[in-house]
Amino acid sequence: MSDSLPERPDLGQLRRQAKELRDAARRGDTAAVQRFDRHHPSRPDATGLAAAQLVIARELGFASWPRLKAAVDAHTASCRQERAFVAASVEHRVRQAADLFRADPGIARGSLRAAAVLGEAGAVHEILATDPTAAIAIDEERGWPPLLYACYSRWHQIDPGRVPGMAEVVRLLLDAGAGPNTNDGGRPRYRSALRGSVEANNPALTEVLLDAGAHPDPGQPIAEAARHRDHRCLELLLSHGARVAGTWAVGAAVGNDDPVATALLLTALEPAAGGAGTTASQALPDAAAGASAEVVAALLEAGADPRATGADGLSAHRLAVRAGNDASAALLRACGARDDSSAVDRFLGACLTADCRAAEELLADHPGLRDQLTDQDRAVLVDAASRRPEALALMLGLGFAHDVRNDSGEQPLHTAAYHGNAAAVRLLLDAGAEVDARDARFDGTPLAFATVGSAEQAGTPGDWFATVRLLLDAGASREGVWLAGKPPSEEVMDLLRSYGVTPDAAPPDEATEQPADERTDSAEPLGAGVLGEVARHLDAACRDRDLDLLASLLHPEVHWTGVCHDRAQVLAWYRQTLADGTTPTLDSVEIDRDAVVLGLTLTRPAEGARPAPPQRIFQVFTVDGAQIVDIRGYPDRRSALART
Template sequence: MSESLPQHPDLDQLRRRAKELRDAARRGESAALERFVRHHRSAGGDTFGLAAAQLVVARELGFSSWPRLKDAVDAATAEARTVTAFVSASVEGRMRQAADILRTERDIARRSLPAATVLGDATAVRDLLAADPVAASAPDRDRGWPPLLYACYSRWHRTDPGRAAGMAEVVRLLLDAGANPNTNDGGRPRYRSALKGAVEVNNPDIVRLLLEAGAHPDPGQPIAEAAGHRDQRCLRLLLSQGARVTGTWALGAAVFHDDPVATSLLLDALATPTGAAAGPATEALPEAAANASLPVVEALLAAGADPLAADEDGVPALRLAVRAGKGDSAARLRALGAADDATEVDQFIGACLIADRPTVQRLLAHHPDLPDRLTQQERAVICQTAGSRPADTVALMLQAGFSPHARNSVGEQPLHNAAYLGNAAVVRLLLDAGAEVDARDDRFDGTPLAFATVGSREQADRSGDWIATVRQLLEAGADRRGVWISGKQPSEEVIDLLRQYDITPDRPAAPQPENASDLPDPAEAGELADIAVHLEAAFRDHDMDLFGSLLHPKVRWTGLCSSRTEVLDWLERILAEGTRPTVESVEVDRDAVVLGITLRGEGEGARPAPPQRIYQVFTIDGAQIVEIHGYPDHRSALTRT
């Protein structure tokens, strides 16, 4: 018997093999005795010990002794860890770590197909597939991903543009070898697929290859990711293949990112088949008036947006534009007939946001009580401003009567948002103004320092200075506990800084089970209890007719749908993609029914992602569901944050 060391050797498994051989030899089994005769002839009788059996196992694997076998296993294990760390860093965006490993392991692509795919080393991939053609579609042990997912989620084309052509060639090789262009892990709500990955990392060359090979453009809403890139190539490719816009957040993403080109492309796609662009454009107009530039507002108006549109609180778009200091957008809406009902408060806030000191001073001279007339919501404007505006703007707001202690609807103070977006100059300004360095928000119970560590990675595409931000907070005496959030790792640079201050990852808290005895009894909730029963049945049986009967015709599913038809269409498509919801809990809370739902996906070509729990809040009015919100955990569902 002779064999080679496995690709992923396990020393404990080899020890068990040696113990089994020893025991079999002591029982006199012929096969075991034959192995001893072949590899350790001097052993016998009482000498059938563990050491002798280990020597036999070592020699069967081509090693002269057990210690030499152990050294080889240790080396292979260390090498496997290095490869895993390199591949993980390459698809998770820790590119400095990946580059450091590559500098010391120049031949890493030759030792691992996933490593070769993330690097775009087409020669290595070609050779590895020639030796093992089945590997082109085989999920690996670490993530359960086949090579195609690694190729599509790799960020090396952004770090080293010279690798982009090789990465596209690798995808072509994998597809030619039988890889499925619709490969996905079935995850919900975090869905990973080849196409979604290529769009997320903005690799249009790979997006084109996948679409040409038959990748479906809709599952996982890659179009919403594409709409968030200032480069519209991926968006154009998806739209050219008929990607669905209705029922996605794509238009909202284009408006949020202030991209008039993407906005126009999406509106054109909405208008082409049904002429239905005016409704979505009207819905997006208030957000655009408040936060986007005039070209985005113009694109929405050109698509038929109603210039009289108002936000959910009934505030007209024109007033929102005035309050945001966007005089050009306000003038355009005014020219189209929108009533100019902006108040002195709106003008005051707008002037503050654009740091128009003369106008602020003039308004205060004529209306010295303006700061006292602000509502709590209006006072909270400084919270968002602290993250997105320069220090001069925030300084003017503080001088004009805004408070560094103001809180928005989720309990965030200005310092939270300034820290999250790495606005170091504003962080300094707020600390000097007496901001609470350890204030906690209501949604995450997080401090500004925790917001900064999370933002350093989540907002890495922005131009924030998180090193200066974190350093200022620490030097101001910020609490160091709970700032390294599990599952939300800081940027590599911030990790280095935290370690300089001896701050290491926090142990994640054990999940707290829901206590049903603390929840309201649905039987006592009357009409809502009846709706809860029907909702559970509809989800359990996937009964769209029953579910539809519970919906108001103009039900809103936040960020997704604005009518019963759209909601049912969206859910039917999710079910068709293989997602299976299971209701784990049902409760009545105030004016809503809250379902705890576990989502499972089947996956295609990859190991299915673990089931994920979400909470859906169905707000009831007049015995019908009028609004649907999704939340990641039970606490946020009950607090509606």
């Protein structure tokens, strides 16, 4: 291939150039005629298209137009393969990345980003020696510089021997001018060099970035680190002063049932007066309901109040009993929690642990127990669908309805599918579960839950291949089940393709202009009365970034689901959000029933990468007695007004 080939050769453009050259020569244009004389002297009278194409080819170093065309076609195919390889390497499709590399081991030649994802330090050094500015060049596809490709690469998982080379590539890029805090400013999906290395669980890259001055907090990489059983990234972040307070890190460690990560995070909170105990108390109910006794013990050791209650008002002890976590319940009682469990709690615990004898004994001892079950109690079947199929079978046999829904509008089939619990899926389908039931939060089917879960729950017990096949064979709708933003695992991808299911269209970037059906005019009167007054104060607090005014509107025990539990935490969250560089723009204010609804556009500055689109959100502030008692966030106005 000639070195004169354009960087992005386009055969159509080259054909147009040939036509323009032909036409110019026929008009007698001196420069065009000279080009013909120089490259096609044997036929001075030939000025047709074929002759013009030969001139173009020879100017680019090729003996003929067919050879130029072949070179362009080869270059185009090579670029297509390089794009596919790089995309697979940073999108967790490790099998595809490995297959593409085996097919072309020289795929990194001439491509800085391909060399970066592979950790080919020698190739990176050569490219940067020729063009040092390539280290900070932003590509057209993702808007990423090479550093982000290096940090989001999964090649250390494919070939652990590449780790030293990947770390050296990051050093070379930093030395050439890439910034350790490179990021796209995205909300809610924030992509940065440090977050990428932590998400990919590459401690070697994480250490290089932190030592080079990467800020450990933006985007909460510590919460991602808390999800890994390998604690090296977590320890590195903590040793470089990463913030734990006000993050989701402890919740992530508890959700991952990791007592070591939980203890590490709580220890980091100890210097803050009461921080560890308060955070541990807030996490205790969830741990009692879903984590091991070792995690509960770590929380109690950090100062958690054994009498802590969850958002639903149930004590940690009751939640442990209801989940069948007897060891956790015993720990809580030993630390001072009272036994406030009921026969219903013990019955549900027996069901969830598939203890048929205990469940039947409780029913015999309490003849009216079934009638005492609330909707919340019956919805425990949704949790059972993620557990041992014996528990689900027992509960179905005891009369629990297969179509019950939890607070998110999910049915048991959604949960079973998401967790790849093929045996539970089979039980529910046999019991008459609707294969295309939609949940209230995402409007997704069980099959969509299964495809998303196959990637998000990778590494946990589950058989998503069998789950997806069961649902497809049961006649599940194939629409909207392969989400471009949340692709399935590679194994499930292959299965879907065998059934003729292809990816959904990639979601468009969030528009900066508000959709017509979401526009409201905040300039219109908000009405008199308490709600109108609160709405006007919220409007002013948001526009002026006035946290003192916001504080005056909040109830001391205001609750923000999944985020904050009181006024101090809400204010700390807003304060930290502003400190992290987020700029909120108020688009709309309206009153809906007992709440004020704010439409907001959130932006955050990018560094070294193309800025991500702004995030559009709606926050619902529920008011009671002139104070805000509850805050919830929604992605669009429709769901905000429906409160789903």
